[in-house]
Amino acid sequence: MPLWTLLGLQQGKQTAPWPLTEGNDGQRDFLGMPRYQPAQCTDECQACADVCPTRAITMRGAGEADRKSGRLDVDYGRCIVCQLCTEACPTGALAPSGDWAFGAERREDLIWKAEPAAAPAEAQNRRRAFRRSLHIRHVDAGSCNGCESELQALNNPFYNLHRLGVFFTASPRFADLLLVTGPVTTAMLPPLRATYDAMPEPRWVMAVGTCAVSGGVAEGGYACGHGLEGVLPVDVYLPGCPPNPAAIMHALLMFLDRTPQRVRGGQLGK
Amino acid sequence: MNAPQAIALQGEQLRAAATRLRATDGRMQMVYAWYPEKDRMELRYVATEAKQQEFAVWRYAASDAVPSLSDVWPLMGWYEREITDLFGLEFQGHPQPLRLVLHDGADPVMPPFDPRYPRETMIHAEPRRQSVPEVAGADADVQLLPFGPVRADVLESAEFLFFYIGEAILHYQPRLFFKHRGMERKFEGLTAAAGVVFAERISGVGSVAHALAYCQAVEAAAHCVVPARARFLRVLLAEMERLYNHLHYLGHLCHTTTLKVGEAQGKLLEERAKQLNTRLTGSRFLRSILTLGGLRRDLSPKGWLGAELEALREDYAVYARHLENTDSHLDRLLTTGILEQRVAFDQGATGPVQRASGFDRDLRRDHPYAAYAELPVVVPVRKTGDAHARSQVRMAEIEASIALIQRVLLLLPEGPIATPCEVPAKAEGLGWTESPRGTLFYAVHCDDRGNLARVKIKSPSFSNWRVFPFTVHGSNMMDYAINEASFGLTIAGCDR
Numbered sequence: 131m132p133l134w135t136l137l138g139l140q141q142g143k144q145t146a147p148w149p150l151t152e153g154n155d156g157q158r159d160f161l162g163m164p165r166y167q168p169a170q171c172t173d174e175c176q177a178c179a180d181v182c183p184t185r186a187i188t189m190r191g192a193g194e195a196d197r198k199s200g201r202l203d204v205d206y207g208r209c210i211v212c213q214l215c216t217e218a219c220p221t222g223a224l225a226p227s228g229d230w231a232f233g234a235e236r237r238e239d240l241i242w243k244a245e246p247a248a249a250p251a252e253a254q255n256r257r258r259a260f261r262r263s264l265h266i267r268h269v270d271a272g273s274c275n276g277c278e279s280e281l282q283a284l285n286n287p288f289y290n291l292h293r294l295g296v297f298f299t300a301s302p303r304f305a306d307l308l309l310v311t312g313p314v315t316t317a318m319l320p321p322l323r324a325t326y327d328a329m330p331e332p333r334w335v336m337a338v339g340t341c342a343v344s345g346g347v348a349e350g351g352y353a354c355g356h357g358l359e360g361v362l363p364v365d366v367y368l369p370g371c372p373p374n375p376a377a378i379m380h381a382l383l384m385f386l387d388r389t390p391q392r393v394r395g396g397q398l399g400k
Numbered sequence: 401m402n403a404p405q406a407i408a409l410q411g412e413q414l415r416a417a418a419t420r421l422r423a424t425d426g427r428m429q430m431v432y433a434w435y436p437e438k439d440r441m442e443l444r445y446v447a448t449e450a451k452q453q454e455f456a457v458w459r460y461a462a463s464d465a466v467p468s469l470s471d472v473w474p475l476m477g478w479y480e481r482e483i484t485d486l487f488g489l490e491f492q493g494h495p496q497p498l499r500l501v502l503h504d505g506a507d508p509v510m511p512p513f514d515p516r517y518p519r520e521t522m523i524h525a526e527p528r529r530q531s532v533p534e535v536a537g538a539d540a541d542v543q544l545l546p547f548g549p550v551r552a553d554v555l556e557s558a559e560f561l562f563f564y565i566g567e568a569i570l571h572y573q574p575r576l577f578f579k580h581r582g583m584e585r586k587f588e589g590l591t592a593a594a595g596v597v598f599a600e601r602i603s604g605v606g607s608v609a610h611a612l613a614y615c616q617a618v619e620a621a622a623h624c625v626v627p628a629r630a631r632f633l634r635v636l637l638a639e640m641e642r643l644y645n646h647l648h649y650l651g652h653l654c655h656t657t658t659l660k661v662g663e664a665q666g667k668l669l670e671e672r673a674k675q676l677n678t679r680l681t682g683s684r685f686l687r688s689i690l691t692l693g694g695l696r697r698d699l700s701p702k703g704w705l706g707a708e709l710e711a712l713r714e715d716y717a718v719y720a721r722h723l724e725n726t727d728s729h730l731d732r733l734l735t736t737g738i739l740e741q742r743v744a745f746d747q748g749a750t751g752p753v754q755r756a757s758g759f760d761r762d763l764r765r766d767h768p769y770a771a772y773a774e775l776p777v778v779v780p781v782r783k784t785g786d787a788h789a790r791s792q793v794r795m796a797e798i799e800a801s802i803a804l805i806q807r808v809l810l811l812l813p814e815g816p817i818a819t820p821c822e823v824p825a826k827a828e829g830l831g832w833t834e835s836p837r838g839t840l841f842y843a844v845h846c847d848d849r850g851n852l853a854r855v856k857i858k859s860p861s862f863s864n865w866r867v868f869p870f871t872v873h874g875s876n877m878m879d880y881a882i883n884e885a886s887f888g889l890t891i892a893g894c895d896r
Contacts, residue, residue: 132722134661144668156675161682183597212597213688217696226682269550270557272579275892276604276685279648281554283674286651286667300552317503317578318557320527321549347601350520352512353582372604374684 144287148376149294149383155376156288162230162370163209164216166242166396168200170223178215178224184208184346187215187224204242206232206396207343210371231392233368233381239394240343240367246395257334260306261386262295267305267329271322272312272354276372277339281311283375296382302328307385310362313341313348314355326362336366336385338378343369406444406459414445414460418472425450427745428473431480433462433487434845434854438515441487444843444856446830453767455830462487468494475748478866486513501577501895504528512582532561532573541565549578556891564877572872576865579895587855592618592823592844593692595852599842600687602857603893605648608641609835610842610893611690614855616769617831617844618692624821628813630694631771636701636808637686638770638833639801644673645836646794646801647716649888650723653791656885657732665719669712676708694818706809713802720795733788737871737883740785747867750860751838752797753887756782756789763834775807787886794888823850835860837888859893 147153179187179202186208190201200223215224234240239247270278284291285298299305302325314322326335337358340346345356358364368381383389392398409417421428429446436442441462449456460466468491470477480491481500488511490497502508505528510517532544548559559575583602587595599614600607612634619626626634651666674684680699681689689696723729739749744757754761758781763769765777780796782789823846831842838860847853868887872880 132725134659134722134726137718137722138661138664141665156671157678158675159679159682160684161688181594183594210597210601211688212600213682213696214597267550268554270555270579272557272581272895273892274601274604275556275890276601276607278554278556279605280684282648283667283671286671287664288668288671298554302550312579313581315579315581316506316523316525317580318549319525321557321578325550347586347598348581348583351582351585352508352517352519352521352523353580355522371601371687372685 145290145293146288149379149389157228157230157374157376160228160230160374161211161213161226162228163206163211163232164213164224165227165229166200166202166204167223167225168198168202168244170221171200171202172221172223173201175220177218177220178202181214181218183212183214184210184340184344184349186210199244202242204396205240205344206242206393207237207240207367207369208340209369210340210346212371229398230370230374230377231380231398232370232373232377233366233384234391234393235366237364237367239391239396240369241396243395246397249391249394257386261388264296264307264382264386265299265305266296266307266309267299267302267325268309268311269318269322269325270311271318271342272315272348273339273341277311277341280372280375280378281309281338284378289375289379291379294379294383302326303330305329306333308333308335308362310335310337310342310358311339313345313357314361315353319355319361322361334365334385335362336368336381337364338368338381339373340369340371343367346371406457409458409460414458415467415469415472417458418469421447421449422472426456428469428476429455429839430841430858431469431476431483432843432856432858433483433489433513434856435515436845441489443483446841446843455767455832457830462489465492467492470495474746475863475866478862485511487511488514498531501580503575503577504531513585542570548575558891562877567876567878569872569875569877569880572869574865574869576891577895579891581896583896584855584857587852590852592622592821592846592850592852595855596691597688600690602896603859603861603890604685605645605890606641606835606837606840606859606893607685607687608637608690609833609840610857611687612638612770613831613833613840613842614844615690615692615831616833617829617842618823619821619829620831621827621829621844621846622692622821622823624693624819626694626770627816627819628771629698629815630817632808632812633695633699633817634690634770635772635775636699636805637681637689639805639808640673640677640680641686642801642836643798643805644670644677645888646798647673649794649885650719650791653733653882653885654723654729656881657729659726659729662719662723662726662729669716669719672712676705676712680705691818693821694816696818698817701809702812706806709802709805713799716798720798723795730788732879732882733791733886734786736787736879737875737886738784738786739867739871743870744785744867747870748863749867750863751835752790752793753838753864753867755780756793757785758783763832763839767832769831769833771808774811775804777804787883790886790888825850837861837890837893838863857896859896861890861894864889865894
């Protein structure tokens with residue numbers, strides 16, 4: 131009979147020190163959201179907007195463009211991180227980056243702005259009672275299973291989400307936060323609403339993955355909507371295709387006021 | 401890949417051809433519908449002929465009364481039902497003419513694949529209970545447990561109906577397609593090049609298999625020859641995908657047998673593999689690298705990946721030895737959920753599931769693509785057809801995958817990584833891969849400008865979900881989760 135416990139102990143501690151202290155977060159070399167640098171953009175070119183599969187990048191109308199804010203509207207809530215714009219861009223105005231901490235409380239924080247709005251002043255300790263014990267009910271509303279794969283990874287020994295006091299729960303009756311993935315299909319819309327209705331108050335909603343934020347590649351058509359837009363009130367948006375486990379952890383801690391939101395105006399602060 | 405000449409069949413010839421295929425050791429693979437012109441629907445049947453690398457394709461005009469082939473080939477039942485739901489075509493003599501993809505209560509103004517369907521109109525749906533068979537009869541002890549579509553833990557959405565007495569399951573019926581996103585229609589009108597990122601997002605944990613099958617279908621249509629370096633790197637990516645999928649499978653299987661440390665170890669190995677994926681491509685799911693004609697950019701696996709994989713293999717070997725010597729784990733797997741060989745064949749089992757029931761079939765060897773023809777492909781086969789056999793096949797495939805990757809690293813030629821791929825008007829092609837879960841097909845048809853007119857996706861989980869219930873009827877509740885985990889199914893790929 132093998133000694134599993136001994137095997138586990140022999141390996142030593144496998145859990146990443148991050149996010150409790152600085153250290154390896156497991157996302158080395160990860161390609162995240164492309165960075166927009168309007169100063170490098172050249173006139174007459176619209177290669178990025180042409181190639182973007184989800185209309186995350188659109189050209190501004192004549193007269194709306196200026197030197198500082200550029201010629202493009204860039205909405206990271208629609209970005210599926212496919213990197214096609216970074217390959218199409220001849221000047222590096224859209225450049226590959228490792229930016230992934232894109233959890234945001236307001237949808238507009240995901241839209242690129244030359245001068246990002248400051249963080250709202252009142253935002254501290256709003257959910258104090260939940261800071262060390264948050265229970266999540268996950269609903270897959272039609273994802274590709276990429277987001278589920280990363281959510282499942284949260285409980286592997288490397289990320290070990292339990293240590294932060296965050297748990298997934300089977301029943302919506304015990305849940306504080308509804309975590310939704312997928313573009314919301316016609317068939318999943320009623321079960322999704324029923325799950326939300328079954329949750330006690332106070333209750334919150336987090337949209338994980340670009341599909342849940344805006345619809346992603348599946349948006350529209352005969353079977354899908356536009357993610358949670360117009361379906362449920364959303365308290366945290368986390369785009370990504372899929373967002374990596376560290377990004378999900380960061381968004382959860384941000385929701386609990388245990389770490390600051392990093393993205394403002396589509397740009398990451400420190 | 402190939403762009404086979406489709407053989408036209410008429411009237412009685414269709415059933416005769418299906419019967420002949422059965423008698424000559426062939427196998428039906430799938431049927432799909434499409435509109436060559438706005439008002440003309442056509443069916444395409446794809447079949448394997450015995451000992452032939454090329455797949456046979458038959459076409460049949462859907463304007464005639466179309467006979468069902470489900471009595472000759474039971475696996476065709478689901479394909480025909482899907483066509484009835486999405487194209488409005490009914491098959492004569494279908495033994496189970498029930499809704500499959502669209503649920504009872506979904507009420508589209510017309511079949512959603514009809515060219516006249518108003519494109520951005522969501523189907524109106526009033527949720528209604530599924531019509532279920534009369535299992536209880538006069539025996540009031542039989543209970544019905546509907547479970548889902550929102551289930552415990554972080555799981556994909558599906559509803560399962562159990563008819564049971566105490567611990568015994570009399571009858572089991574999965575209700576899938578809650579996640580049906582209409583992805584095949586999303587391809588229509590795109591340029592062929594734009595389709596790749598959509599294919600990567602049909603089944604997240606099959607991103608490479610899907611994108612590769614799609615690329616190969618288009619490359620077949622365009623008669624595009626991919627450079628050697630890209631073909632070898634495509635094998636590398638496909639095997640890296642198999643590796644993290646199978647490691648996850650073992651961790652999840654331990655979860656269902658409540659082997660806690662085994663679960664943690666398996667999922668830690670999966671995490672290591674995913675982090676290697678990131679280092680190789682920038683994506684934990686190996687996305688954003690495949691493109692028509694080759695790869696989007698070169699990869700440099702030499703000098704580090706071999707050593708990392710060897711270290712992973714050594715740790716995996718210890719883990720595997722522990723698993724195979726743990727009685728409590730094996731007791732739950734042995735004789736659980738036996739899939740008989742005949743049922744596996746008739747109902748269309750594929751991948752490790754079919755290989756655990758005695759079928760020595762693997763597209764990488766039997767219908768080679770990318771660089772597999774130049775590499776030794778080991779195909780592990782088991783005969784017992786139980787949960788243990790299914791896990792053993794995957795365990796052997798982990799070793800084989802790592803060996804294949806090491807061979808690729810050794811042989812990897814220098815040279816260009818892509819070639820231009822221009823798709824002619826009205827071209828069509830068939831592409832396939834042996835994904836971690838089995839046979840995956842993409843059939844691609846282009847319009848008169850070379851854009852996508854129809855993309856059909858046949859995912860392995862569509863096949864294996866059809867098979868799975870046959871191992872559940874007559875089993876018991878305690879084994880259910882273990883049996884389901886041993887099949888290693890995804891729902892996203894099945895539902896699309």
